[in-house]
Amino acid sequence: MHVHVVLFDGFDPLDALGPYEVLQAAALAGGDVTAELVTAEGPREVPSGIPRLTLRATGTLDPAVADVVIIPGGAGALSGDGEHTVQAVLARxxxxxxxxxxxxxxEREGTLVATVCGGSLILAMAGLISGRHATTNHQGLDALAATGARPVRARLVDDGDLVTAAGITSGVDLGLYLVERETGPxxxxxxxxxxxxxxxxxxxxPTGPTAAW
Structure with a gap:
């Protein structure tokens, strides 16, 4: 399982590093797992939304290479002109x-896309997950619904080739879930x-019988 963890300007560090560190530990434990930090533009220093915290992406996001693509949310503290809210970072x-x-x-068969926190909102605002079940930070569930996605108030939502996680710390849970799902318990x-x-x-x-409440 080769995983691309995507960085973008203003990303939330824990959203990215939570699952990334889980995946690296899985490799050390003997799992067939590799992971790298990437961007859409290629290798570069990427400023996070936390002041003075930057990570280096070593590769380019390539859906033809990655078995799993993980998209974090934003932290909303970029310097420079314009607004610095999380919503503004995600919009950028x-x-x-x-x-x-x-x-x-x-669209690629066999590729799994996963998100942490506001990462699902990036997909939703881009019109990519209309009608799909997803979660995000509890503060963004209404925004998720407004895009046509089907929000679920859960820590993790598995909608087949789309797996989404809720708040920031759920990135560790996401990493563990993906390791279990793709490499075993x-x-x-x-x-x-x-x-x-x-x-x-x-x-x-979205499987099994529907609950009565």
């Missing part, structure tokens, strides 16, 4: 090559034990 990502590449990833359990972290809640899926 739509002006890059990210939406077009995300569209290719969603023993590697996921080993990483969970190493991190002294247990996933919270049920990964919601």
């Amino acid at each position: 990502s739509l002006e890059t090559g990210l939406p077009a590449l995300a569209k290719l990833a969603l 023993q590697i996921a359990h080993a990483v969970e034990t190493l991190f002294a972290h247990e996933r919270r809640g049920t990964a919601w899926s």
Whole structure:
């Protein structure tokens, strides 16, 4: 499983590094997992939304290469002109090559797209997940619904080739879930034990009987 964790100007560091570190630990535990930080533009220094915190992307987002593409949300503290809200940061990502590449990833058979926090809003605002079940930070569920997506108030939502996670810390849960789903429970359990972290809640899926309430 080769994973591209996508960075963009103003990304939230924990959204990206939570699943990234889980994936790297899974590789050390013996899982067939590789992960790299990428951008739509290629290798570069990428300023996060946290002041003075920058990460270096070493590759280019390529849906034809990645088995999994993970898109984080934004932190909303970029310097420079304009607004610095999370919404503004997410909106600016739509002006890059990210939406077009995300569209290719969603259309490509065998590629899984995952998001953390506001990452699902990037897809939704780009018109890529209308009618799809997804989650995001609880403060963004109404915005998600306004795009035509089908918001679910859950920590993780598995909609087949689209897996979305809620608030910032859910990125660790997302990483563990993807490791379990794609490489098996023993590697996921080993990483969970190493991190002294247990996933919270049920990964919601549009399968099985509907609950009565």
